[in-house]
Amino acid sequence: MNAMPMLAAVSAPLQSRRPPALVAANAGIDIERLREHVPVLRRKIKAGQSVYRAGQPFHALYLVHVGCFKTSELSGDGREQVTGFRMRGDLIGVESIGLAAYACDAVALEDGEVWELPYPPVLRALFGLPDMHARFTAAMAEEIRRDRAWMLALGTLSAEQRVSAFLVDIAGRCAALGFSDRHFILRMSRADMANYLALKHETVSRALSHLQEIGCIAVLRREIKMLDAERIVAMASGCASVH
Amino acid sequence: MNAMPMLAAVSAPLQSRRPPALVAANAGIDIERLREHVPVLRRKIKAGQSVYRAGQPFHALYLVHVGCFKTSELSGDGREQVTGFRMRGDLIGVESIGLAAYACDAVALEDGEVWELPYPPVLRALFGLPDMHARFTAAMAEEIRRDRAWMLALGTLSAEQRVSAFLVDIAGRCAALGFSDRHFILRMSRADMANYLALKHETVSRALSHLQEIGCIAVLRREIKMLDAERIVAMASGCASVH
DNA sequence: CGGGCTCTTGATAGGAATCAAGCGGAGTGG
């Protein structure tokens, strides 16, 4: 109906600008060094399959190597809350440390690969490596801060601002992995994105359409082009949105 | 205007049913043992004063000994999000581990006392106590799970359900400290509570009034009596609320 | 080529925010 600003043909939207770090552990954990002390199992996961599910016995952490995963919290009565999207270098399972069973689900959004870090061995290995252990602790603290930052966003931003903040977040993570932060493919459905942002998928869809209308982005299904990154950052930061 | 079901005169609403544990560390950390290795400083904090503020150099964790504190996340543009209320036995400052400066504010809601645990010394001490260190790590994981649980609540519950869930949470914590879970005093203003629940204070006020109208609770300013705890738990769990 | 799923868009409804006013407790100063 509206004149859709079609996306230019994409030659290589995900082309890395620099060779992606072989194993860029989220918070500075040197996986190669850890592997000298702990056997690391590589596990391929197909789209839709889970790395682990809530209730399964906790036995390992996982490092995302390829693909994108979502973690989601479940309540007894069927409510679900996506708590995050995990990409290459992200460590998952940390929230379940200290429990007998995993506390949430971790599901692949596309075919991918995780490296399994058996937990008791990792813990033992870290005791011999004080600086690694300190960094691991710092990584957990970082995880808490990330969650808190999203609580701030969810608690204080409107739907459109949340969507903007989400795009800024994803863009930043793409950049950190050596990909373009101006042109990327969302790996999750609108429904997952909406759930994460505490919105409904229709609302997310409308927000994206509107951001496109005002010329901030170009969106075609899951493909996003950041046309006016500066303005999106401004919106994500709580500045009054332009109509 | 409406016939207020007045609260009976309160003799000792906060009377502990059993002697409160001397230092019930949040997640099983044995503070007494830690004190053998680390100098612990006791700091009294007056209502409204901060334990620390975002940006101040990070140098210690704090264990709440007396009083109630709120932690809040701040954004550059002035938005604020209360991320939690911390009571006796709760450890605060954990989210700032690995940073040069604290990442959030921790403010006393009433006169209280915290025990200061200088961080590098604590870290060093933990290296000599593997089981303590493991429990400390588990405590951080627990913190992550608490945050995630609130993300679930905020993302999936209506205003009244959130308020119910909040009351259930507070009641549970009171019980854990040896106090009554049927009759307690909220230590925070409606505004703080609302901010934490991602609502406005008028909405919280209305929700409490409504819960009173339907006979679930009796509320008088900050004093809460749980009259029908079972139903409140049900509402907090996402069951359709009765009108 | 059909079926199902995802995404988009429109119309409408509903819940929380906002705007506004009044009450009452706590603290202050006369």
Add this chain to the structure above:
DNA sequence: CCACTCCGCTTGATTCCTATCAAGAGCCCG
């Protein structure tokens, strides 16, 4: 000790944003 003021709480009226309900288009897959 009491009057006064400030601040927190409650309640009402109204608006606005997002959810809900509904329909249709596009893409992927068998």
